[in-house]
Structure formats: structure tokens, C-alpha cells
Amino acid sequence: MQATVRWDGAVQFSATPSSGHTVIMDGSPDLGGTNAGPRPMEMMLMGLGGCTSIDVMLMLQKSRQDVTDCVAELTAERADAVPAVFTKIHVHFVVTGRDLKESHVKRAIELSAEKYCSASIMLAAGGVEITHSYALIEADR
Template sequence: MEFHSKENGFVGQFAYGELHVSGDEQYGFRPFQLLVSSIAVCSGGVLRKVLEKMRMPCTDMKVTAEVERNEEQANRIEKIHLHFVVIGEALEEEKVRKAVDLARKNCPMAQSVEGSIVLTESFEIVSRSA
């Protein structure tokens, strides 16, 4: 990856397009937003794959992230809580709970911050036919 400075941040060129990063969200994504997004989306993607392997595919999913930062220590991220809303048919609570645990263990982004950021998860199931 390569990033070039601009007046109010940096820009990177990727196959999908440009990524603008700045400490001021008027000029790009803030670094903490990208970190939390990578953990949330990676976890959600792994969870979707685990559910498919368990023969419980979801028809949709929403992930919300609550972030706790420590202003006294450079505003570092201390805690991230991910809440998964898993939408589908015939989803069993205990199996979804196991899938959430497996997703955490197999998500490269979650594992990258293990021991540095407290990561917790919760979920709810919404029954809906495909």
C-alpha cells in the first residue's frame, strides 16, 4: 500500500478506487473509523461464511459497532462492541452463538488487535424467509 500526502490528509489508490484518510472527516475517513470498520466488516464476513458452513445461511446481516476511546492516552481505542443482527430462516440461537465465537477466532482483523483492544460481541436473530 502507498499513500500520498495532500493538504488535509493522505490518499491511497486501490483497485476499487481512491481512499482518502484524514484526522478531519470533512476531508476523508478518520483512521479510527477505518480500524473499527475493518474489524466489524471482517467479523461479519467471517460470521456469514461460518453460518453457511453450518448450513444456516443468513439472508441479511447488520453489524453495529460501539467504540470506547481513552482521551488521556492519545484517544486510543480501548473497547469495541460488535452487535450482529442476523436475518434468516431457521437460525438456532445456540448455533449462532457458536458461529459468533468461531468468527472472532477466525477473523484476521479481530485477531490482529487481540490483547490490545477489548472486543466483545452480541447478536440477535430476526426470522425472515429468503
């Protein structure tokens, strides 16, 4: 895996990974940013959400769960001092579907957190406390 991050001026950067999808990152306005894109730490949080969501959905599909929507809502706390690393992250899944089995959803989230999600495991190994919760919503028929 590779990525290139190019300075675009002020505190704005264009990041292009090996997949070729460029993302703009920008610093906050108090640092001279223009709010042209997410902050780098927001990108890390979104990356964690994407990583664990892919795991959960693949497992739910494999167990033949009729999922119609899956949203991961992430909240994070950061240290007050520099470096302002993440100290706590909570991932709340809202899974919508028909006749979903709670045990399958719970197990998929656990397996992602403990075994499959590289981002989650890496952050946890670095001392970030990561917690999970979920809600199931029955979809209309």
C-alpha cells in the same frame, strides 16, 4: 499485503492497498479536515467489522443457514489521553434469516472472535476489550 497512503493536502490522504481500491481518509474539521472521508481510526473500526462479518457469514453459509441480512453494529471507546487508542469495542450482530439456529450464529461469532478474525485478535492482544452480542430476526417467507 501492501498499501500506499498519499497526502492530498491539509489532513486528507488517499490510501490504496494492493487490491487497488482507493479510499479517502480525512481528519476532523478541527484539525483542518473537510470531512471528505472517514477518519483513520474509523477505518480501523470498520476493518474490524468487515473482518468479523466475513468470518461469520462464511461460517453461517457453510452450516447452511438461510441468512438474508447480516449487520455488524460497532461501538468503540477511546482513551482520553494521547495516544487515543481504542480501549473497548462492542460488536453487535443483527442476523436476519429463515429458521436460523441460534447455536450456529453464537458459535460463528465466537469462532470469529477467538480463532479467525485477524483484526479482532490483533486488537485484543493489544489490550482492547472486545465484546460481542447478537440478535436474530426471522425473515418473511
